[in-house]
Amino acid sequence: MIQTQATVVDIEYSPNKEVAFIYFKPEQSFSFQEGQFIFLERxxxxxxxxxxxxxxxSIGTTNKLLQEKWIIGTIVKKSTEWGMSEYLTKKIAIGDTINMTGPLGHFIDNKIxxxxxxxxxxxxxxPVFALYNKLLEEKKFDHIVNVFGERYKENLLSSVVDAYNNNSETIQQFLYLSQEKDLPDWRESWYIQQALDIIFDIFAKEKFQVFLCGKPVMVDDVVAILTDRWVEKDYIHFEKY
Ligand SMILES: Cc1cc2nc3c(=O)[nH]c(=O)nc-3n(C[C@H](O)[C@H](O)[C@H](O)COP(=O)(O)OP(=O)(O)OC[C@H]3O[C@@H](n4cnc5c(N)ncnc54)[C@H](O)[C@@H]3O)c2cc1C
Structure with a gap:
């Protein structure tokens, strides 16, 4: 684990500026596994x-980007007033520095x-964005099913919309916007859990690893459904926040 200062080199905002993809250049480089997280300190x-x-x-970029371009990024959603998420989405600017400690965490691909x-x-x-992009970089997967839910289209980053727009025989995207209507490529629905029946149909009895990240209530609910069916605990990875 290292502790370093890191300078903001780029920021991509969602249209409503509630979500920011912040890219940093750390003073010291290091390696991490996609899915891990860092501590950021103002x-x-x-x-x-x-x-x-x-x-x-969580780290939202791949280790390859850090090794090759010395850039590491995270996606932050504003969740309170006056807290760190407000600082990162509303106040921090290109050229500012921050303390970074890490990497930490076990939300990683064990290739089971x-x-x-x-x-x-x-x-x-x-972390899911990093894990997903790492698979695309290395092309070492048989099948990916990606389910992502947001409330409003104004919360969406263009880079995410672009990356999650590549349906094929081996990659299937299920994108939900709970509070929007009339978006042809996105389903309106509150619960991403609704995708689970489709997932079980896709894989039939084949084994698959699941990576879940988001609110504890969603994670707990999905874990209960998966284990009630036939997914073994070793195949389920989750991070709650
Ligand atoms: C492993 C992990 C990975 C995560 N990854 C992400 C991620 O990739 N993206 C993301 O958006 N979130 C992520 N989170 C959540 C993130 O850590 C924060 O909890 C979230 O951004 C909310 O932070 P906040 O600063 O807005 O609120 P908090 O830090 O929870 O603060 C809440 C409120 O209390 C106030 N406050 C806090 N401490 C004090 C104090 N000592 N005195 C007075 N007031 C105080 C703040 O100003 C704020 O108004 C992750 C969490 C974990 C555990």
């Missing part, structure tokens, strides 16, 4: 009780199967 800031503004953020199911909602997309 420099020169302390809450009145002296605590640092510091939170965990080459069939992959990704299910994420909101900011839960971040």
């Amino acid at each position: 420099i020169w800031f302390a809450y009145p009780d002296g605590k640092a503004m510091k939170n965990a953020y 199967s080459h069939n992959y199911v990704f299910m994420s909602i909101g900011s839960g997309i971040t």
Whole structure:
């Protein structure tokens, strides 16, 4: 694990600026496994009780990008006022520096199967986006089913929409916008759990690994459904936040 300062080199915003894909150049390079997270800490800031503004953020880019271009990124969704997520989506700017510690976490691909199911909602997309892009980089998969849910189209990053627009025989995308209507490529539905029946049909009795990330209630619900059917615990990976 390393501790370094990192400078913001680029930021992509969703149309409503509630979601930001922030790219950093760390002073010290390191290696990580897609799915891991880092701690980000605002420099020169302390809450009145002296605590640092510091939170965990998953890495949304691949290790290849860090090794080849020295760039690492995370996708942050604003979830409170005055907190770290507000700082990262509303205040931080290109050229600013931040403390970065990591990598940490075990939400990683153990390659137990080459069939992959990704299910994420909101900011839960971040580690899934890295895992998904790593598979596309290496082309070492048999089948990917990717299920992603957001509330509004205004929350969507163009880079995510572009990356999740490649349906084929081996990659299937199920994209849900819970609060929108009339979007031809996106289904309107609140629960991404609705994709589970389709997933079980796609894989029949074949084994698949599942990566789940998002709100605890969604993760718990999906884990219960998967284990009730025939998915073994070793094949289910999750991160809740
Ligand atoms: C492993 C992991 C990975 C994650 N990855 C991501 C990710 O990729 N993207 C993402 O968007 N989120 C991610 N999260 C969630 C993230 O860590 C934050 O919980 C989220 O961004 C909300 O942070 P916040 O600063 O807005 O709120 P909090 O830090 O929870 O603060 C809540 C409120 O309390 C105030 N506050 C906090 N501490 C103090 C204090 N000491 N004194 C006074 N006021 C205080 C803040 O100002 C704020 O208003 C991840 C979480 C985990 C555990």
